[in-house]
Amino acid sequence: MAEAGRTPCFIMEMRDVRLPGPAGLQMSPERGLWVSRRKTERQLNLIVALLDSRRPVTLEEIRNNVQGYGQEDIGAFKRMFERDKKELRELGIPIELQPTDAFGEEMGYRIPKEAYYLPEIDFEPEERMALWILHGLVREGGFPLGEEVCRVMYKLAADLGRERAEARLPVGWQSAEEGAARANLALLLRAVIEQKRVRMRYRSLHDRSPREREVDPYGLYFKHGCWYLVGYCHLREEMRSFRVSRIHGEVELPRAAKKGPDFRRPAGFRVEDYANRLPWEFEEGPEFEARIRFSPKVAWWIKENMTPRCPFQGHEDGSGTLTVRGRNRDTLLAWVLSFGEDAELLSPAELREEMLDRLNRMKAAMTKGRSRDARE
Amino acid sequence: MPASEARTLRLLGLIPYLVKNQGATVDEVCEAFGLARKDLLDDIQLIFLCGRPDYDPGDLIDVNIEGDRIYINMADYFSRPLRFTSQELVFLYLAGRALSELAGLREAATFQAALSKLREALLAEERKVLDGAHELLTIEPEHRDQPRLRMLREAIEDGRRVEMEYYSSGRDVITKRRIDPLKLQFAEGNWYLQAWDHRSKERRVFRVDRIRECRMLKTRFNPDDHAARERGEEMPGMGDFSGREVRLRFSPYYANWIMEQGIFSSKRLEEDGSVTCTLYAENFAWLEKELLRYGTDVEILEPPELRKAVLARVNNLLRIYRK
Numbered sequence: 001m002a003e004a005g006r007t008p009c010f011i012m013e014m015r016d017v018r019l020p021g022p023a024g025l026q027m028s029p030e031r032g033l034w035v036s037r038r039k040t041e042r043q044l045n046l047i048v049a050l051l052d053s054r055r056p057v058t059l060e061e062i063r064n065n066v067q068g069y070g071q072e073d074i075g076a077f078k079r080m081f082e083r084d085k086k087e088l089r090e091l092g093i094p095i096e097l098q099p100t101d102a103f104g105e106e107m108g109y110r111i112p113k114e115a116y117y118l119p120e121i122d123f124e125p126e127e128r129m130a131l132w133i134l135h136g137l138v139r140e141g142g143f144p145l146g147e148e149v150c151r152v153m154y155k156l157a158a159d160l161g162r163e164r165a166e167a168r169l170p171v172g173w174q175s176a177e178e179g180a181a182r183a184n185l186a187l188l189l190r191a192v193i194e195q196k197r198v199r200m201r202y203r204s205l206h207d208r209s210p211r212e213r214e215v216d217p218y219g220l221y222f223k224h225g226c227w228y229l230v231g232y233c234h235l236r237e238e239m240r241s242f243r244v245s246r247i248h249g250e251v252e253l254p255r256a257a258k259k260g261p262d263f264r265r266p267a268g269f270r271v272e273d274y275a276n277r278l279p280w281e282f283e284e285g286p287e288f289e290a291r292i293r294f295s296p297k298v299a300w301w302i303k304e305n306m307t308p309r310c311p312f313q314g315h316e317d318g319s320g321t322l323t324v325r326g327r328n329r330d331t332l333l334a335w336v337l338s339f340g341e342d343a344e345l346l347s348p349a350e351l352r353e354e355m356l357d358r359l360n361r362m363k364a365a366m367t368k369g370r371s372r373d374a375r376e
Numbered sequence: 377m378p379a380s381e382a383r384t385l386r387l388l389g390l391i392p393y394l395v396k397n398q399g400a401t402v403d404e405v406c407e408a409f410g411l412a413r414k415d416l417l418d419d420i421q422l423i424f425l426c427g428r429p430d431y432d433p434g435d436l437i438d439v440n441i442e443g444d445r446i447y448i449n450m451a452d453y454f455s456r457p458l459r460f461t462s463q464e465l466v467f468l469y470l471a472g473r474a475l476s477e478l479a480g481l482r483e484a485a486t487f488q489a490a491l492s493k494l495r496e497a498l499l500a501e502e503r504k505v506l507d508g509a510h511e512l513l514t515i516e517p518e519h520r521d522q523p524r525l526r527m528l529r530e531a532i533e534d535g536r537r538v539e540m541e542y543y544s545s546g547r548d549v550i551t552k553r554r555i556d557p558l559k560l561q562f563a564e565g566n567w568y569l570q571a572w573d574h575r576s577k578e579r580r581v582f583r584v585d586r587i588r589e590c591r592m593l594k595t596r597f598n599p600d601d602h603a604a605r606e607r608g609e610e611m612p613g614m615g616d617f618s619g620r621e622v623r624l625r626f627s628p629y630y631a632n633w634i635m636e637q638g639i640f641s642s643k644r645l646e647e648d649g650s651v652t653c654t655l656y657a658e659n660f661a662w663l664e665k666e667l668l669r670y671g672t673d674v675e676i677l678e679p680p681e682l683r684k685a686v687l688a689r690v691n692n693l694l695r696i697y698r699k
Contacts, residue, residue: 036380037422043384044426052428052453065429091385092461117456119497127490130483134472139410143475145515148467150410151382154389155457155464156494157408158396170532171560189463192512193505205632208649219512222474224565245636270511297550300588301543340548340665341692356697358671359690365672366687 042068043084047093051116056098056108085109121159128160137171148186184244184251188229191217191253195261198231201248210248211235216263219271220244230274232263241274241282278309279335280326290332290351293321295342321346333358383419390419391437391454399445420446428453462502465494466509474515516565524584525560528569531592532557535599538571540590542582548661550588551575556597560584572602619658623677626651630673652677664689 045067050057063069063077071077085095094115100108123131135153138146153160184200191198198217203210216232218239227244255262294302296318303312306322314320326332333355336343345355390409394400406416420439427436427450438449460468472487495506531538538557543550555571558579562568567584579602626634628649634640640653657663664686667674676683 036383039380040383040387041422041425044387044423045431047388048426048428048453067429067431087381088384091381092458092464116458118459120456121493121497123490123493124486126483126486127493130487131490133483134468134475134487137475138471143471145467145471148464149471151385152460152464152468154386154409155460157389158392158457160408162397162400162404162408170529170558172562189466189513193463193466193509203632206629207632219514221513222515225563265512271514275514297543297548301586305585334669334671337668337671337693338665340668340689341696344696352697356694359694359697361672362668363687363690363694365675366683366690 038068039084042066043088046084047088047111050095050109050111051113053110056100056110058100058106058108061108118155121156123159123161125161125163128163131156131160184247185220185227187251187253188217188220188244191251192220195263195265196253197255197262199252199254200242202242203246203248204242205246214254215240215242216265218265218269219274221271221275223275228275230271239274276309278324278326280324280328280332282328282331285327285329287325287327288329288348288351289323289325290348291321291323291346292336293319293344293346294339295319298339298342329354385458387419387423388454388458391423391448391451392457394439394446394448395451395455398447401444402441402446403444405446423448423451460494460498462498462505465498465502465506466513468494469506469509470513470515473510522567522584524587524590525567527590527592528557528560528584532559532599535596537593537595537597538590539593541588543586543588545583545586545662546657546659548665554593555580555582556599556602558599558602572597619656620660620679622655622657622663622679622682624653624655624667625675625677626653626670627673630670660685668693 046062046069049062049066057065059078059081062081063071063074069077069081071080089095094111096110096112096115097107098110100106131153135150137143138149143149188198190196195216197214199212199214201210201212213233213235215229215234217229218232219230221228221230229242229244231240231242232238233240299314299318299320302322303314303320306312306324310325311323312320313323324332329351333345333351336345336355337358345352386409390405393405393408402413402416405411406413409416411419420441423437424439425436429435434450437451437454440447440449469491472491495503498506528538530536535556537554539552539554541550541552554574555569556574557569557571559570560567561570561581569582569584569587571580571582572578573580624640625646628651631645631649631651634651634653635643635645640655642652642654644652646652655663660682663682667676667682667686668689676686
């Protein structure tokens with residue numbers, strides 16, 4: 001069973017499993033897979049034993065009775081059990097420590113049935129189909145939460161029935177988000193939900209090297225193929241957005257040991273307010289209101305994509321005027337320029353001046369060395 | 377998540393599926409769990425070795441494959457799957473909301489109904505987490521229910537030809553075309569439509585937001601006539617190294633950003649912190665405008681006619697702003 005194709009799975013296992021046995025034993029792919037398999041087997045048997053038992057099962061009973069835990073060395077047994085328990089709890093399996101009898105002298109482990117079993121869900125046929133469609137879409141890859149959704153679907157499958165032939169859509173997803181971002185995502189999501197402060201090394205777009213920051217994570221959003229974290233940055237002492245893929249290394253939770261939330265999210269916080277920001281609404285600077293006229297060639301696109309967020313006035317010849325408010329002058333000027341001659345910034349006068357200055361500098365830079373009269 | 381933990385979770389779903397659907401076929405189970413046949417058989421081998429102490433034959437889970445159908449016995453303790461965690465439901469909820477709103481899926485309302493049933497299955501305190509999550513997490517929020525996407529999806533499913541006015545940014549013109557729509561693809565914040573273009577007589581990718589007008593025609597087409605080429609269909613515009621070579625130098629201010637962008641190749645960080653890079657472009661109209669955006673932070677090294685064209689646009693703009 002150790003085909004070359006399975007090697008990545010083996011490599012992942014290497015991180016987690018410390019092998020018992022003589023030090024000289026060579027680790028082979030066969031052995032790696034075998035260890036992984038034995039572990040899954042052992043964990044399933046543990047779940048059965050704790051789920052099926054009428055009373056809590058003591059450590060001694062686990063060691064004596066549950067397949068896979070018969071280690072000679074009690075220390076090795078305890079380490080293995082602790083590791084398995086931790087992993088299973090992380091998977092959401094409710095392993096509880098309870099007294100084995102009314103006297104409470106002896107403690108044992110149990111998985112209460114009511115906390116483990118998912119109640120039966122009675123889906124309508126269309127609802128099943130909608131869930132299968134979702135599954136089909138995310139499974140093709142590229143969807144930002146694809147793997148996570150597939151794992152939820154394992155639990156749902158039993159109640160979703162067997163008819164799923166039609167559940168295909170001519171729709172697909174693609175996102176370029178890198179693996180590093182994915183690894184941090186689950187941790188950030190947890191930090192957002194539990195309101196735990198995060199520490200990370202982050203290189204912003206114009207930084208030369210990453211800097212360590214602590215952030216109170218308020219929310220996460222996915223936009224234009226990337227995940228972003230919104231939160232209060234203790235380095236900058238203000239609200240900031242961070243692109244998750246620009247975080248170097250792993251995110252840490254410096255106060256993970258402390259119970260309860262590390263901060264309070266301001267009432268009325270909505271992540272969409274940040275996700276929907278236009279580029280020129282970021283950063284400091286006095287607020288301005290600008291009017292931009294667009295030619296008939298692009299005005300229809302502006303209308304469809306910028307309204308209702310920004311007021312738009314259409315004109316008879318098919319052109320139109322857009323009104324925007326913002327605080328970042330540079331970004332707005334750049335955006336207007338990206339429409340070439342199809343856009344003209346009409347007001348305010350000082351922003352128009354800035355545009356003229358920018359254009360003059362561009363011309364000077366492009367003609368330098370060829371002619372001295374760059375400014376005509 | 378390490379592979380073995382993912383596998384444990386899968387098995388905790390697979391066993392209840394087999395219990396509830398006795399006689400399910402191997403193919404069907406592979407499809408439902410996204411497994412290759414040999415992986416499923418390997419899972420079944422593993423299930424076969426599990427059970428309750430003392431692991432006598434009568435204590436072990438009993439799985440039989442008869443013909444191609446799977447039967448399972450002695451697995452009563454796994455007759456139901458493990459509960460969801462609120463975090464898992466948050467993922468499902470986010471994905472479902474994003475997909476149904478973003479794609480304007482007809483199934484959006486049904487999906488919401490299914491989600492509220494799932495919500496009921498959560499424990500009370502977990503429900504609170506889920507209910508708070510929509511304020512904290514979102515996927516592509518600015519795209520809302522798009523009637524145009526719904527129309528295109530209908531055209532794809534029914535195999536109906538579409539007539540549209542399309543703004544081609546590459547050439548900076550609006551053209552009228554007839555297309556046979558084949559697939560919708562969401563990438564990097566935009567919807568793209570793969571279609572057979574009767575104007576160019578080839579398979580093309582169109583950005584949905586650049587369709588100015590479109591209507592479905594009565595004419596039907598057979599999608600098999602436009603079978604996909606081997607490659608190059610998936611990622612519109614990206615990694616496409618055809619077209620003319622353009623060499624650019626960006627100032628240090630944009631260095632990090634350029635390094636992140638997949639569209640540039642042969643990137644080189646220069647000693648002064650600036651970055652030189654290569655880009656391939658079929659048409660220059662869009663590129664000329666895009667380069668205006670970077671002002672004096674970009675220098676066009678090659679080809680000279682691109683530099684000339686951008687300068688011409690700067691001159692045109694100067695005339696506009698000097699008025």
